[in-house]
Amino acid sequence: MSTPQKSQAEILAKLGIEQLNPMQLAAQKAIQSSSEIILLSPTGTGKTLAFLLPLIQELDPACEEIQLVIIVPSRELAIQIEQVMREMGTGFKVNAVYGGRAGSKDRIEIKHRPAVLVGTPGRVADHLRREAFDSTFIRTLVLDEFDKSLEIGFEVEMKDILYLIPRVKKILLTSATQGVDIPRFVGLKAPVTVDFLEDKITQLTVKKVLSPTKDKLETLISLLAQLGGQNGIVFCNFKDSIERISDYLSDHGISHGVFSGGMEQTDRERALIKFRNGTHQVLLATDLAARGIDVPELKFIIHYHLPLRSEEFTHRNGRTARMNSAGTAYVLHFEKERLPDFIGHLPVEKLDNHPRPAPSEWSTLFVSGGRKDKISKGDVAGLFFKQGNLTQDELGVIELKTDCAFVGVKTATLERLLPKVNNMKLKEKKVRVTVI
Numbered sequence: 462m463s464t465p466q467k468s469q470a471e472i473l474a475k476l477g478i479e480q481l482n483p484m485q486l487a488a489q490k491a492i493q494s495s496s497e498i499i500l501l502s503p504t505g506t507g508k509t510l511a512f513l514l515p516l517i518q519e520l521d522p523a524c525e526e527i528q529l530v531i532i533v534p535s536r537e538l539a540i541q542i543e544q545v546m547r548e549m550g551t552g553f554k555v556n557a558v559y560g561g562r563a564g565s566k567d568r569i570e571i572k573h574r575p576a577v578l579v580g581t582p583g584r585v586a587d588h589l590r591r592e593a594f595d596s597t598f599i600r601t602l603v604l605d606e607f608d609k610s611l612e613i614g615f616e617v618e619m620k621d622i623l624y625l626i627p628r629v630k631k632i633l634l635t636s637a638t639q640g641v642d643i644p645r646f647v648g649l650k651a652p653v654t655v656d657f658l659e660d661k662i663t664q665l666t667v668k669k670v671l672s673p674t675k676d677k678l679e680t681l682i683s684l685l686a687q688l689g690g691q692n693g694i695v696f697c698n699f700k701d702s703i704e705r706i707s708d709y710l711s712d713h714g715i716s717h718g719v720f721s722g723g724m725e726q727t728d729r730e731r732a733l734i735k736f737r738n739g740t741h742q743v744l745l746a747t748d749l750a751a752r753g754i755d756v757p758e759l760k761f762i763i764h765y766h767l768p769l770r771s772e773e774f775t776h777r778n779g780r781t782a783r784m785n786s787a788g789t790a791y792v793l794h795f796e797k798e799r800l801p802d803f804i805g806h807l808p809v810e811k812l813d814n815h816p817r818p819a820p821s822e823w824s825t826l827f828v829s830g831g832r833k834d835k836i837s838k839g840d841v842a843g844l845f846f847k848q849g850n851l852t853q854d855e856l857g858v859i860e861l862k863t864d865c866a867f868v869g870v871k872t873a874t875l876e877r878l879l880p881k882v883n884n885m886k887l888k889e890k891k892v893r894v895t896v897i
Contacts, residue, residue: 469514472549476510484657485511492516492633497652499643500635504752504779506657508605508635509545516601516633517551520576526598527571531579532622534609536561536726537733541755542579542605553577558584561726568593570863582610582618589625601631606752608641620646637752637779638772665782668810669792669800677793678709681765684791685715685743686815692736693761694744696751696777698769703745706765710745716820717743720750731825731867731897738858738869739823751776764792771803823857824875828866829893836888841866844892849874849882867897 467475481489484502488511491498502508520528533539536559543557558567558580564587571578571594578585578594589596602623604610610619623629623646632647639658643649672680681695697703700721710717718732718741736744737757744750751773759781768774781788792807794800800807828844830836838859845851845868857869870878875896883894 467550467552469518472514472551475550476548478510481511481514482507484508484655485514487655487657488512489515491653491655492631493518495653496631497649498631498633499649499652499654499656500633501639501641501654502635502637502657504637504776508637509542512603512605512633512635513542513546513549516603516631517546517549517553517577519601519631520553522552524576524598526574526595527576527578528598529577529601529603530585530599530622530626531577531603531605532582532585532607532610532619533579533605534581534613534615535749535754536581537729537749537754538605539579539581540730544755546577546579555579558588559726560584564588582615582622586618586621586625589622596626597628599626599629601633602626602629603633603635604647605635606637607634607644608636608638609752611644616644616646619644623647637776664787665778666787666789667778667792667807668789669794669807670810670812672793672795675795675798677765677795678706680793680812681706681763682710682713682715682817683812683815684763684793684810685710686817687812688761688818689815690742690818690821691760692739692742692757693759693763694746694750694756694777694780695763695765696768697745697747698766700747702766703747707745710743714817714820715743717741717745720744720746720754722747722749734860734867735825735897737860738825738867739821740825740869742818742821748773748777751780756780759788761789761791764790767792767794767798767801767804771801774801774803822871822873823869824872825897826868826870827893827895827897828868828887829864830887830890831862831864831866833863834888834890836866836890837861838866840887841868844882844885844887845870845878848885849878851878 484506488500492515539557539559543555546555553576555577556570556575560583670684700723703721707719718736720732735741762781778790838861841859845856855871855874860867
């Protein structure tokens with residue numbers, strides 16, 4: 462049985478949010494008064510919180526079965542939503558299920574039923590077909606970034622999910638794309654649409670950088686040098702290209718992470734963790750990173766390859782200049798290459814000679830204990846402060862997972878820190894602490 466611990470005001474205070482934005486307020490009103498809702502808003506405007514806050518208020522704390530299912534197109538978005546809800550501290554259990562890990566691990570985690578299940582279409586459909594849990598108490602279904610799930614081929618699974626949870630009373634669809642078609646199989650009759658897509662991001666600047674060569678590698682290095690130590694994503698069209706570009710960046714001393722669909726799930730998650738905590742300030746990625754991932758405030762994105770469609774251009778650009786902050790999108794343009802019409806005429810950013818950006822001062826440590834060991838973020842911080850003798854400015858972001866934790870620390874502390882914290886007890890568990 463779940464017991465809600467916090468009011469909405471307390472949840473927002475815990476998250477450090479003073480007030481909801483206009484989109485979130487409009488979404489909350491629609492969700493509270495309607496059973497069919499379509500929420501359209503640009504990437505980075507806070508859609509997850511917009512639907513979680515009102516939907517959690519509708520959960521029954523006396524019910525011991527799953528009541529709310531959230532379908533997402535990617536593993537990263539499933540993990541992100543799970544993390545957001547846990548940080549809200551509502552008292553309701555949440556679990557994320559997704560491909561790329563053993564189904565038996567899912568079944569162990571959901572044996573003690575969560576009130577909220579977040580997952581990718583294939584994995585959720587598989588659990589429903591196997592009758593892994595009772596679906597008769599599921600009253601609400603969210604299809605988050607539904608157009609992306611359809612685009613990558615999950616229509617059959619989404620149809621099966623709707624068929625296998627027939628007692629749904631409320632359905633919510635979200636998207637960051639203008640002019641998307643609502644799939645007929647969802648069966649919406651008179652949906653209320655909350656559309657904030659026309660609220661353009663006014664602080665986004667788009668420029669082009671001319672490259673004398675087709676492969677643009679030297680131009681990319683010069684641009685990254687000019688941008689210094691800012692956080693940003695370099696977008697490529699093909700995962701095969703990323704390895705070549707990554708090798709070139711490494712050869713020129715530019716620290717970076719890599720994120721693409723060709724990687725193992727563990728490696729993708731660790732790349733995002735190291736990007737979030739500042740170990741890497743540049744992420745080299747395919748369009749998989751254009752939406753549905755949790756990344757820090759970005760000052761820039763770079764289109765190394767020209768996007769193939771206007772939607773990709775929009776979603777990539779949406780990773781920067783988020784939530785009213787400023788950011789710049791750069792298009793690397795080979796002089797003999799034709800710019801697509803949807804990009805249009807752009808001002809040219811001239812490159813000067815700048816030194817290579819200095820390596821990040823942060824490193825990432827793996828700790829072999831997590832939530833299942835009753836370990837909290839405070840416990841991890843205590844280990845590093847008390848046993849490791851770190852100061853507050855030497856300890857960075859702590860990310861707590863089910864069976865482990867990841868900790869950002871100043872690289873300069875590693876030599877003296879590791880002997881003090883490795884193989885020490887954290888709660889009742891002796892933990893390994895290693896650099897990743």
